Amino acid sequence: MGALDEGHCNEEEESCIELGFEREAETLAIEVAVKVLLQGLGEDINREGLQKTPLRVAKALREGTRGYQQKVTDIVQGALFPEAGLENGTGHAGGVGGLVIVRDLDLFSYCESCLLPFQVKCHIGYVPSGQRVLGLSKLSRVADIFTKRLQDPQRLANEICSALQHGIKPTGVSIVLQCSHIHFPTLESAFLEPSHHGFVKMLVSSGSGVFENEKADTWGDFLSLLKFRGIKVDKIHSRDSGDKCWCPSQTSSKVGPANSGMTTAVASILRSLGEDPLRKELLGTPNNFVKWLMNFKNPHLEMKLNGFVLGRMDALKSIGDDLVHSELNLSFWSQCEHHLLPFHGVVHIGYICTDGVDPIGKCFLQSIVHFHGFKLQVQERLTRQIAETASSVLGGDVMVVVEANHTCMISRGIEKIGSNTATVAVLGRFSTDPAFRTKFLQSIPKSTTTEG
Amino acid sequence: MGALDEGHCNEEEESCIELGFEREAETLAIEVAVKVLLQGLGEDINREGLQKTPLRVAKALREGTRGYQQKVTDIVQGALFPEAGLENGTGHAGGVGGLVIVRDLDLFSYCESCLLPFQVKCHIGYVPSGQRVLGLSKLSRVADIFTKRLQDPQRLANEICSALQHGIKPTGVSIVLQCSHIHFPTLESAFLEPSHHGFVKMLVSSGSGVFENEKADTWGDFLSLLKFRGIKVDKIHSRDSGDKCWCPSQTSSKVGPANSGMTTAVASILRSLGEDPLRKELLGTPNNFVKWLMNFKNPHLEMKLNGFVLGRMDALKSIGDDLVHSELNLSFWSQCEHHLLPFHGVVHIGYICTDGVDPIGKCFLQSIVHFHGFKLQVQERLTRQIAETASSVLGGDVMVVVEANHTCMISRGIEKIGSNTATVAVLGRFSTDPAFRTKFLQSIPKSTTTEG
Numbered sequence: 032m033g034a035l036d037e038g039h040c041n042e043e044e045e046s047c048i049e050l051g052f053e054r055e056a057e058t059l060a061i062e063v064a065v066k067v068l069l070q071g072l073g074e075d076i077n078r079e080g081l082q083k084t085p086l087r088v089a090k091a092l093r094e095g096t097r098g099y100q101q102k103v104t105d106i107v108q109g110a111l112f113p114e115a116g117l118e119n120g121t122g123h124a125g126g127v128g129g130l131v132i133v134r135d136l137d138l139f140s141y142c143e144s145c146l147l148p149f150q151v152k153c154h155i156g157y158v159p160s161g162q163r164v165l166g167l168s169k170l171s172r173v174a175d176i177f178t179k180r181l182q183d184p185q186r187l188a189n190e191i192c193s194a195l196q197h198g199i200k201p202t203g204v205s206i207v208l209q210c211s212h213i214h215f216p217t218l219e220s221a222f223l224e225p226s227h228h229g230f231v232k233m234l235v236s237s238g239s240g241v242f243e244n245e246k247a248d249t250w251g252d253f254l255s256l257l258k259f260r261g262i263k264v265d266k267i268h269s270r271d272s273g274d275k276c277w278c279p280s281q282t283s284s285k286v287g288p289a290n291s292g293m294t295t296a297v298a299s300i301l302r303s304l305g306e307d308p309l310r311k312e313l314l315g316t317p318n319n320f321v322k323w324l325m326n327f328k329n330p331h332l333e334m335k336l337n338g339f340v341l342g343r344m345d346a347l348k349s350i351g352d353d354l355v356h357s358e359l360n361l362s363f364w365s366q367c368e369h370h371l372l373p374f375h376g377v378v379h380i381g382y383i384c385t386d387g388v389d390p391i392g393k394c395f396l397q398s399i400v401h402f403h404g405f406k407l408q409v410q411e412r413l414t415r416q417i418a419e420t421a422s423s424v425l426g427g428d429v430m431v432v433v434e435a436n437h438t439c440m441i442s443r444g445i446e447k448i449g450s451n452t453a454t455v456a457v458l459g460r461f462s463t464d465p466a467f468r469t470k471f472l473q474s475i476p477k478s479t480t481t482e483g
Numbered sequence: 484m485g486a487l488d489e490g491h492c493n494e495e496e497e498s499c500i501e502l503g504f505e506r507e508a509e510t511l512a513i514e515v516a517v518k519v520l521l522q523g524l525g526e527d528i529n530r531e532g533l534q535k536t537p538l539r540v541a542k543a544l545r546e547g548t549r550g551y552q553q554k555v556t557d558i559v560q561g562a563l564f565p566e567a568g569l570e571n572g573t574g575h576a577g578g579v580g581g582l583v584i585v586r587d588l589d590l591f592s593y594c595e596s597c598l599l600p601f602q603v604k605c606h607i608g609y610v611p612s613g614q615r616v617l618g619l620s621k622l623s624r625v626a627d628i629f630t631k632r633l634q635d636p637q638r639l640a641n642e643i644c645s646a647l648q649h650g651i652k653p654t655g656v657s658i659v660l661q662c663s664h665i666h667f668p669t670l671e672s673a674f675l676e677p678s679h680h681g682f683v684k685m686l687v688s689s690g691s692g693v694f695e696n697e698k699a700d701t702w703g704d705f706l707s708l709l710k711f712r713g714i715k716v717d718k719i720h721s722r723d724s725g726d727k728c729w730c731p732s733q734t735s736s737k738v739g740p741a742n743s744g745m746t747t748a749v750a751s752i753l754r755s756l757g758e759d760p761l762r763k764e765l766l767g768t769p770n771n772f773v774k775w776l777m778n779f780k781n782p783h784l785e786m787k788l789n790g791f792v793l794g795r796m797d798a799l800k801s802i803g804d805d806l807v808h809s810e811l812n813l814s815f816w817s818q819c820e821h822h823l824l825p826f827h828g829v830v831h832i833g834y835i836c837t838d839g840v841d842p843i844g845k846c847f848l849q850s851i852v853h854f855h856g857f858k859l860q861v862q863e864r865l866t867r868q869i870a871e872t873a874s875s876v877l878g879g880d881v882m883v884v885v886e887a888n889h890t891c892m893i894s895r896g897i898e899k900i901g902s903n904t905a906t907v908a909v910l911g912r913f914s915t916d917p918a919f920r921t922k923f924l925q926s927i928p929k930s931t932t933t934e935g
Binding site for chain 2: 432
């Protein structure tokens with residue numbers, strides 16, 4: 032392929048997409064802090080897979096909070112177009128009073144309470160005035176400025192609303208945000224609570240001008256136009272229902288104070304992003320982030336399988352026909368070692384079981400999955416490790432499929448929101464006989480990947 | 484909002500996202516060509532809404548074909564990570580033979596036959612070898628290099644496949660692409676064929692190494708893992724079924740040769756993008772593009788409504804209760820004057836009709852919609868114009884909702900793929916009485932926007 036050898040260097044695009052952050056002092060400071068965090072996790076920062084992790088994390092964080100460096104006026108300037116209103120008669124249309132709505136903008140923000148990214152589906156309405164309308168893509172760009180900061184859903188809605196009201200001075204602005212925050216179980220709660228729900232959701236709104244009053248007719252029109260896109264407008268959080276934080280880190284079990292070197296490192300990251308670690312909402316953030324990260328400390332526990340395995344292997348070798356048995360949709364939670372961001376999804380395990388022998392319990396396989404999930408991982412390794420451990424219990428003929436959503440694929444530069452990955456390991460007869468593979472793959476139901 | 488006044492200028496981001504194209508000779512050449520096209524359409528290039536259109540079109544085209552300047556080696560270099568294979572036993576896992584799949588990557592490309600963007604859902608599989616795996620996001624970045632060129636689905640699949648095979652030297656690479664090309668009716672066919680289907684779809688595949696042979700077991704595994712994401716793998720186009728072009732411009736009705744000034748301008752655009760207008764597949768492109776563009780020539784026809792209107796208005800004023808009548812899901816096709824890119828969707832029209840009077844025919848309202856759709860437009864204006872024309876027929880109490888997908892919102896820099904817009908015009912009693920608005924809005928069914 033010509034593209035392998037010719038043309039300009041891709042460096043241009045890479046450094047461009049990441050806004051040249053690589054060479055800045057703030058990026059270097061974050062790198063230093065991330066190294067402290069990795070060491071606190073008991074990791075070898077010189078391991079090849081981790082060598083560039085500090086730089087990757089620093090670039091992703093700075094890119095993800097680039098909104099601190101952006102101005103609304105620069106976006107809306109020159110993007111207001113003349114557009115007539117009604118020529119005659121009573122009513123509103125076009126550039127005078129004709130409601131304009133952009134729905135289903137997929138955005139990502141960072142939770143100010145725990146530093147994890149959260150997903151935002153953003154809906155914006157405004158009523159033009161003065162025979163001027165805004166280029167539609169600018170609504171998305173303005174929302175993005177405030178999304179790319181450390182945020183809380185209600186404040187994010189208020190800031191987008193207020194910025195548009197001041198920036199384009201329309202008759203009114205209305206915002207509805209559907210926010211979804213990943214909610215990791217801890218290693219302990221994952222075992223206790225197998226049906227753990229992986230997301231905390233929150234629906235918020237904000238309005239100005241003719242949308243200032245939540246009871247105004249204009250809100251009714253706006254919400255009707257969201258309703259037929261399947262948005263449950265009756266679930267919108269009341270704007271004055273207090274400011275209880277939505278972040279799951281606030282409700283997680285109390286453990287002692289985190290390693291102070293690590294929390295100091297997180298506070299230094301906050302400063303490098305342009306934030307004040309002493310801002311009220313950020314006071315608990317270093318501790319929350321470190322507590323969460325420590326879920327993935329290289330575990331010292333070892334699975335004691337030996338005695339169990341010997342009994343099983345004998346049982347599996349008893350007489351009878353070979354059957355493919357499947358254990359599907361075992362949930363997993365893990366942490367990408369390249370970006371220190373979550374990936375999660377489901378694991379399907381197939382094995383060959385002699386007729387007349389009871390299949391092994393789902394619970395036990397789920398434990399194997401959790402055991403390998405709760406550390407810094409890459410999906411390929413996770414898949415191999417689950418297969419190898421399962422194989423030692425299940426007699427050598429094992430197939431494992433891991434289906435995952437990677438936060439690093441959807442919240443960073445490439446923002447491939449619907450994308451998902453699958454990795455496969457095949458051991459023993461699954462690798463030599465395609466018929467066994469086909470049988471197992473056919474048992475997997477459609478669209479099993481967990482989604483926000 | 485602080486963001487209105489402080490911080491760095493957004494110029495940095497804008498020019499960065501667009502790779503500094505603005506200042507280059509190629510961009511200027513495209514601007515000149517676009518001005519020729521606008522004049523050929525009978526437009527005033529100094530009209531405020533059109534003034535920056537040549538620059539916007541030039542930047543969008545160069546950004547959309549930036550793949551010509553990118554190299555695969557720069558992306559995969561340093562992104563191959565060591566990852567062990569199985570420790571012992573028969574089989575494949577991890578960095579030796581464990582199949583890795585990234586599914587549902589949403590990408591956009593440009594059709595080499597007509598220069599319109601087409602949507603690509605890309606699925607990539609590869610089998611690692613030599614204990615090396617590729618960072619997952621790089622699969623998306625490599626695919627993007629070839630997507631951001633003038634393409635045809637099968638060639639695109641082959642190029643991504645071949646680049647990955649050469650770039651990372653795995654045991655094999657497999658590609659499946661679901662491509663979707665917008666298929667505009669012409670103004671004439673829109674009237675003749677009200678159920679016109681708006682997209683041409685094509686499913687293609689490519690494979691190398693252990694995926695070279697379409698009948699290999701490895702393909703079976705790969706396709707099984709796509710199948711349970713709802714992908715109809717049995718519809719995949721055979722790789723050697725000849726090279727009939729999929730582009731709808733190839734089958735559109737024969738009209739005479741297009742304006743030669745305009746076709747010369749399009750050929751100059753092709754050259755500025757780094758292409759050779761004499762490449763076999765591009766020979767017909769200038770003519771195809773101009774023919775398509777001429778659908779949106781400012782129409783000289785005028786709707787002859789006067790006589791009809793008088794009779795109607797009297798009928799509507801007859802005695803009886805006031806009922807809200809709705810005509811839903813009238814399809815529309817239009818062309819965004821800011822980016823010369825299609826937008827399309829549905830129009831809902833509500834009006835107040837006295838009990839006992841027959842509602843006006845759907846066909847007639849559909850004609851009004853087409854009449855205002857087939858020109859260079861913005862959605863706000865289209866909405867107002869439909870409302871005003873409908874009002875002159877329907878007696879003054881009219882509400883119009885236009886729901887649209889904008890190619891310019893999804894194929895350019897911001898790539899908000901799921902996003903969609905709604906605009907509203909309210910005339911007469913719909914503007915003064917919220918109960919009429921609510922009644923009409925409630926009649927609109929869920930998710931009516933047409934999608935690719």
